[in-house]
Amino acid sequence: MDGKARVAVLVSGGGTNLQALIDAQRSGLIEKGEIVLVISNRESAFAIERAKKAGIETCVVTRKACGGQEGFEAKVMELIDSHDIDLVVLAGFLTILSAAFVRHYEHRIINIHPSLIPAFCGDGFYGIIPHQAALERGVKVTGATVHYVNEVADGGEIIAQKAVSVEDDDTPETLQRRVMEQAEWLILPVAVAKICRRIVKERS
Ligand code: GAR
Secondary structure (H helix, E strand, C coil), X not given: CCCCEEEEEEECCCCHHHHHHHHHHHHCCCCCEEEEEEEECCCCCHHHHHHHHCCCEEEECCHXXXXXXXXXXXXXXXXXHHCCCXXXXXXXXXXXXXXXXXXXXXXXXXXXXXXXXXXXXXXXXXXXXXXXXXXXXXXXXXXXXXXXXXXXXXXXXXXXXXXXXCCCCCCHHHHHHHHHXXXXXXXXXXXXXXXXXXXXXXXX
16 A cells, blocks of 8 residues: 555546546645546547546446446446545546445545536536526526535535636536636545545544
């Protein structure tokens, strides 16, 4: 054991949150954690390129290749366990994990969600959709939340939140970008750094 918590990041898309974590590791913010594995459920995820460029081991695991949800989760579990992962970060991982899966890793999986939970969250609220819903409702403030993952979609204990203003001329895309820049890319690395420090302290 080298004194660092071993982190796996699960992704599905562009991977800007993964990039924020890689940058935070490089800058020394995440001094007690190391991203050792990136798992994508989509072959085309650009996040995979970001991980490779940073020299991080990657793995693509699709439901199709695993014969469905059960095989998919079994494969992801096998990877997490064989890599001695302490903390699993869902960073734009746009697929639901079963209750059995999340219970198995209780308080070891965290997620970044692009709204201030409990607004605009739960089943069906992912990616651009929370921002569309926020604009439709006419809220003047939205933001992002980092939370532990439990069996309720976006229902686990809240770790960090940051508010972001909605501007009059926002589109879902401009709002999504501002929430990423002003909230997600800041609170996710800080939360990961904090949890890694705690994991390392607890085992010493
Ligand atoms: C991010 O906005 C993240 O908060 C969101 O997907 C985007 C992924 O972007 N996650 C969810 O909606 C989870 N419910 P990224 O791949 O560039 O990090």
